[in-house]
Each structure stands twice: as structure tokens, then as C-alpha cells.
Amino acid sequence: MSKKVSKAGKGKRRYTEVEDQEVSYPSKKAITAITRKDAQEELKSTTSIQDSLHCYGYARSLQIEHAVTKLVESYQKIIELSPNLKIYKENIENFEKISPEICNFFMRPSLKLAAELKSLHELGKDSVFSQLSSFGETYDSKDTRPVLIGLENSDIETLSDKKLESPDDKTGSDLKAKDEDDEDSYNPEAYQIDKAGSKKKKKKWPPPLPEIENPAIKAKVFIHKSIVKDKLFLLESQMLNAHNERLEWLGDSILNTTISTIIYNKFPNYSEGKLSKLRIMLINNENLREWTYLYGLEKGIKAAKSGEQKNGSLSAKAYADVFEAYIGGLMEDDAQKNLPKIRKWLAKLSKPLIEKVSKTDIELENTDNLNPNAKKELYSLIGYAALKLQYVATKMPSQSQPYSVVECRIGDGTVLGVGVGRNVKLAGIKAAMSVLDNSELIEKYSQLRAAIPRSESSIKDSGEKSKAKISLNENGELFFS
Numbered sequence: 001m002s003k004k005v006s007k008a009g010k011g012k013r014r015y016t017e018v019e020d021q022e023v024s025y026p027s028k029k030a031i032t033a034i035t036r037k038d039a040q041e042e043l044k045s046t047t048s049i050q051d052s053l054h055c056y057g058y059a060r061s062l063q064i065e066h067a068v069t070k071l072v073e074s075y076q077k078i079i080e081l082s083p084n085l086k087i088y089k090e091n092i093e094n095f096e097k098i099s100p101e102i103c104n105f106f107m108r109p110s111l112k113l114a115a116e117l118k119s120l121h122e123l124g125k126d127s128v129f130s131q132l133s134s135f136g137e138t139y140d141s142k143d144t145r146p147v148l149i150g151l152e153n154s155d156i157e158t159l160s161d162k163k164l165e166s167p168d169d170k171t172g173s174d175l176k177a178k179d180e181d182d183e184d185s186y187n188p189e190a191y192q193i194d195k196a197g198s199k200k201k202k203k204k205w206p207p208p209l210p211e212i213e214n215p216a217i218k219a220k221v222f223i224h225k226s227i228v229k230d231k232l233f234l235l236e237s238q239m240l241n242a243h244n245e246r247l248e249w250l251g252d253s254i255l256n257t258t259i260s261t262i263i264y265n266k267f268p269n270y271s272e273g274k275l276s277k278l279r280i281m282l283i284n285n286e287n288l289r290e291w292t293y294l295y296g297l298e299k300g301i302k303a304a305k306s307g308e309q310k311n312g313s314l315s316a317k318a319y320a321d322v323f324e325a326y327i328g329g330l331m332e333d334d335a336q337k338n339l340p341k342i343r344k345w346l347a348k349l350s351k352p353l354i355e356k357v358s359k360t361d362i363e364l365e366n367t368d369n370l371n372p373n374a375k376k377e378l379y380s381l382i383g384y385a386a387l388k389l390q391y392v393a394t395k396m397p398s399q400s401q402p403y404s405v406v407e408c409r410i411g412d413g414t415v416l417g418v419g420v421g422r423n424v425k426l427a428g429i430k431a432a433m434s435v436l437d438n439s440e441l442i443e444k445y446s447q448l449r450a451a452i453p454r455s456e457s458s459i460k461d462s463g464e465k466s467k468a469k470i471s472l473n474e475n476g477e478l479f480f481s
Contacts, residue, residue, distance in 0.1 A: 088115035224303035251328030288320035374432035382445035
């Protein structure tokens with residue numbers, strides 16, 4: 001074996017010391033190309049992994065978990081409540097015998113779907129669904145193998161590699177925006193981290209005002225009728241469209257309908273009278289004026305200096321009209337796009353006021369949590385004849401103060417509890433409930449009751465004269481004893 005080394009040859013070819021074999025080495029350009037390709041492959045792989053990781057954003061994970069929980073609960077409830085397909089079929093065949101209020105349910109697909117699911121369960125053919133309830137028992141966070149019947153480990157490789165857009169992409173942004181717009185998830189208070197590192201509540205108020213994109217409509221919102229009413233050169237149609245009264249009329253209708261829908265859904269146990277009263281308390285000039293100032297809308301109002309203004313400012317109604325005109329402007333600008341925005345915005349804006357009014361106004365009190373047997377329960381715990389447990393109305397309803405006040409007293413005048421309600425009956429129940437909630441008071445008087453002999457506990461008052469009884473003597477004559 002000979003040792004041969006080539007001359008310079010620019011390093012492109014040489015012979016080894018081991019064998020007479022020519023070895024080719026890649027050029028610097030080729031090496032660079034290979035390196036770049038490897039880097040691209042590595043970057044592509046890294047990007048793919050990052051995309052996969054981004055598929056589970058916090059909001060999306062929370063939504064998935066919530067949906068799965070509801071799915072399991074819903075399936076269990078369907079199996080518990082729904083008849084099977086045989087019974088469903090019998091109902092359809094005897095449709096004329098079904099109660100009218102139930103007929104509409106059979107016109108929709110949910111009952112039939114539920115009946116089929118129940119039938120699969122009875123026949124033992126709902127293997128996947130049956131596993132839902134016990135999935136948590138077999139779950140192992142370190143085991144990626146499938147658990148559900150019908151899904152094999154080999155199936156994973158055939159699944160799509162298409163990645164969901166991350167929460168930061170368009171879909172995620174839309175989901176986030178949807179969450180932010182959701183009236184049920186809205187909370188006017190958010191948290192901020194103070195210098196000490198602890199959470200501190202920070203008011204996130206008011207909710208953003210929807211924008212009117214058309215500048216001409218937006219300008220008209222703030223033009224009061226007093227600006228154009230003396231412009232006699234304008235035609236009537238031109239004058240009508242030069243100020244905000246038509247927009248105010250439209251906005252008033254939308255505002256009333258939206259608030260009506262919100263409180264209708266929020267208070268399912270309110271009568272139409274209660275709902276009407278609540279709506280009046282929410283939609284009035286004072287509240288609308290406050291909302292106008294909340295967004296600074298009053299700064300754009302253009303009105304003539306005349307009788308419309310008092311002491312340099314407009315009336316409360318004029319400010320309220322601007323708020324309604326702004327809603328009307330949103331509708332005229334783009335009704336299809338803006339109506340859902342208006343509903344969600346007003347739901348957030350009105351939420352604190354609704355809660356305040358519904359809790360503080362005695363006529364709107366919720367009686368669902370009242371204990372109708374409170375008086376009986378109280379007497380069974382502490383009552384006896386000599387105690388003279390009684391309920392005294394100290395205030396009756398009036399036009400200016402439409403509520404009653406009732407005190408729960410005992411014979412010596414001691415007041416054990418007080419109740420306030422829209423009538424004497426409700427106030428009395430609340431008075432009894434207030435005593436029942438006072439555990440120390442109940443303990444004290446229950447012990448007093450237990451200490452009194454049964455013979456004495458039935459006597460109403462030791463100082464009270466006993467009633468005379470009429471009897472017959474041996475001669476058949478009446479006498480008092």
C-alpha cells in the first residue's frame with residue numbers, strides 16, 4: 001500500500017494513507033446548502049411543535065373542559081329522563097292524544113335524538129357513550145394510548161396534521177372577543193397587581209361604547225331640534241333629517257326592547273307588573289343622563305341657547321334623548337352588525353343598576369327564599385302561652401312608602417325581630433325568619449321554655465282572671481263557678 005497525497009488541487013481530491021482509493025469531499029457551497037436544508041427542517045419541526053403547543057391556549061382549554069363536563073352530565077341526564085324509541089314511536093302514532101303544550105316538543109329533533117340514545121343504551125350498543133361516565137377512572141395523565149372503544153393506537157398516525165389556529169390567531173382572537181362580549185361572563189371589576197405583588201380589584205368600567213362609523217349619522221346624533229327649527233328655507237323632509245329626533249325615537253324603541261328582554265330572562269319569576277316597574281326604574285331620564293355623562297356624549301351636543309337650556313345646561317330629557325339617539329344612530333349605521341353589539345353593551349352597562357334596583361326596591365323583592373312556615377317553626381322552638389309571642393304591624397304601606405314593617409314581640413314588649421315587606425303578611429314572615437336566624441336568641445328562649453313546667457306553660461298569664469264557668473247545681477239551677 002503506497003502513500004499518495006495529491007498536490008494542492010484546491011483540496012477537492014486526495015488519496016488516503018490507508019488504501020489507494022479516491023475519496024470525494026463536498027465543496028463549501030454544497031456543505032452550506034446541506035446545512036441550510038437541515039436548519040430549515042429543524043425550524044419546520046420546531047415550528048410544528050410550537051403550533052401543536054399553541055393549540056391548547058388557556059381560554060380554549062377551559063372551554064373544552066367545560067364542554068366535556070357538560071357532555072357527560074347531559075348524556076347521563078338523557079339516559080335518566082328520556083323514554084326509549086319504542087315509547088317515542090307510540091306517542092307519534094297517537095299524536096292527537098298528546099297534550100297541546102307538549103306537541104311542539106315533538107316538532108323538534110331533540111326528543112327523537114334522546115330516544116335513540118336511550119335505546120342504544122338499553123341495547124348495550126352505546127359503548128362509546130357509556131365510557132364517558134367512567135373515563136376519569138381509567139385516565140392516566142402519562143399514558144397517551146386511546147381509551148375509548150373503536151380508537152386504536154395505530155389510528156393516531158393516520159389523523160390529520162392540520163393544526164388549529166392558536167388563540168393568538170384570528171380564531172383565538174374571535175373567541176377572546178366573543179368571551180369579552182358575552183354578557184353573562186362580564187364583570188365590571190377586574191384585578192390588577194399592586195406594587196406589593198398582591199391582587200387588587202380595579203374597576204373596569206364602563207364597557208366600551210360601540211362606534212358609529214358613518215360620520216354624517218354620528219354628527220346628526222348630537223344635533224338638537226332647536227338648531228334647525230327656525231331654518232324656514234329647509235323643506236320639511238330636510239328638517240326631519242337634520243336633527244336627532246327620529247334617531248332618538250328609533251333608539252328609544254331598541255333600548256326598551258333590549259332592557260325588557262334582559263330583565264325578562266334574568267327574572268323568570270317576576271310578574272308583568274314587576275317587570276314593568278323595574279323597566280321604568282331603569283329607563284328614566286336621570287339614569288340615561290348619567291349614562292350620557294359616563295361616555296362624555298354631552299360634550300358633543302349642539303343646541304340653540306333658548307328655553308331648552310336652564311342655567312346654561314340642557315334638561316335631563318335632552319341628555320337622555322342623546323343617549324337614545326346614539327343607539328338609533330348605531331342602528332341606522334348598520335343594523336345587522338350593530339344590533340348584537342347594542343344588546344351585549346346594554347346588558348353590561350345596565351347590570352350594576354339592575355342588581356342595585358332589584359335588591360333595594362321593596363316592591364321588587366324576591367319571595368322565592370321566604371319560609372312560609374317561619375312563624376310555626378319559631379313557635380315550635382320557643383313559643384308557649386305565657387310568652388305571648390305576637391306580630392305587631394308598626395307601619396302600613398302608603399303611596400310614598402309602599403312597604404310594611406312588622407315586629408315580632410313577646411308579652412313584656414321585647415322586640416325579638418323585625419321584618420320589612422311589601423305587605424303585612426310578608427313582613428310578618430320576615431320578622432319570624434329574622435328571629436330564627438338569631439341562634440343565640442333561639443337558644444335563650446328555648447331554654448326558658450324547657451324550664452317551665454308543662455302545667456304552667458299552658459297558662460296564658462298568671463295575673464289574668466280565670467274565666468267563669470256556668471254549671472248546674474243539684475236543684476237544676478244555673479250558677480257561675
